[in-house]
Amino acid sequence: PHRTELYEDPPSACWPIIYSPDYNITFMGLEKLHPFDAGKWGKVINFLKEEKLIADDLIVQAREATDEDLLVAHTRRYLNKLKWSFVVATITEIPPVAFLPNFVVQRKVLKPLRTQTGGTIMAGKLAVDRGWAINVGGGFHHCSSDKGGGFCAYADITLAIKFLFERVQGVSKATIIDLDAHQGNGHERDFMDDHRVYIMDAYNRYIYPGDGFAKRAIKRKVELEWGTEDTEYLQKVHTHVEGALNELKPDIIVYNAGTDILDGDPLGGLAISPQ
Known part of the structure; x- marks a missing residue:
């Protein structure tokens, strides 16, 4: 298997709860054009903090999945398709995204989704090590290896399972x-x-x-x-x-x-x- 940062051990003091502020999609209000709440992950964490149930230093920081990580499940052809803004607009069901330059779409839409995908892969390893783990984001269950849809651009569930099968003995x-x-x-x-x-x-x-x-x-x-x-x-x-x-x-x-x-x-x- 390729070298990945997603399987590096987090500090032992951390709980197996994975999140990054980078999960949340905010871009000139465009994210509000879809009933899916693209900032809900931050709201969950803020609620838990207000209730004194969790603190920043207890959370495992999610890392962004790299192209090499993504290729464990995805085809190169599919990842290349995401370089077209209109394809991402179709997947996220937010039509104006089609008119944005792709570097903006990569940074504002796809990077948050790649970070959540990294979080799911990390959660797989952590669950084996600690008995349980929660990724506050992810769950992109409409995306398969060569097709996205329904706000899901990366197949994080497929990836987490394939990573475990490839890298963790006994799974x-x-x-x-x-x-x-x-x-x-x-x-x-x-x-x-x-x-x-x-x-x-x-x-x-x-x-x-x-x-x-x-x-x-x-x-x-x-x-x-x-x-x-x-x-x-x-x-x-x-x-x-x-x-x-x-x-x-x-x-x-x-x-x-x-x-x-x-x-x-x-x-x-x-x-x-x-x-």
Whole structure:
């Protein structure tokens, strides 16, 4: 494997919580043209700090994934496509991005996403070392090795798992539990025929992406109706998580925690309470 900075050990005093202020996308208000909140990661950290639950010196600083890191999952052709602003505009669903020079798009849009992707890869290694880890960003589950979409430009979940398989002895089976309100078609396409990866996906069956081909990779498909509420949701998640972990005993579990299942989310269409 290539030399990477993402697997260097962080200070032992740090908790396995990974974040960088570089995660947040702010650019002349353009980021507000999409209902996805591109500054939510900083809000999460600020909330935790205000509640005195975490401090800066306890957080592991995320590093940006390099091209070489990204090539562990991505094709060179795909990475080259991101040098076209209109391609990034399509992926992020923010049309005016198409009219910005690409060096601006790289710095203001793609660098934050690459840093979050580095954070997910780092979280994989930390979870093995410490028993658990959280990347405050990432979870770009609509991106596969050669195609982005739905605000996801890099396949961080695929990358984290491939890094572990390549570099960490004793990690040869992974389970993805994807509870974002949308179907995680990116990692599904990437691991379609890979028996080392077991995918459970719970999502609103009527919303984006509706990727029928990718659904073939899901070992446990939990298709939810509009407006699904707490009791039914929790019961289904509990039953299927238990079933998934009984079917395959993984060496690593990747949990993609979408906040869009919350009642009132403009995109998710589910009705889960904050409790």
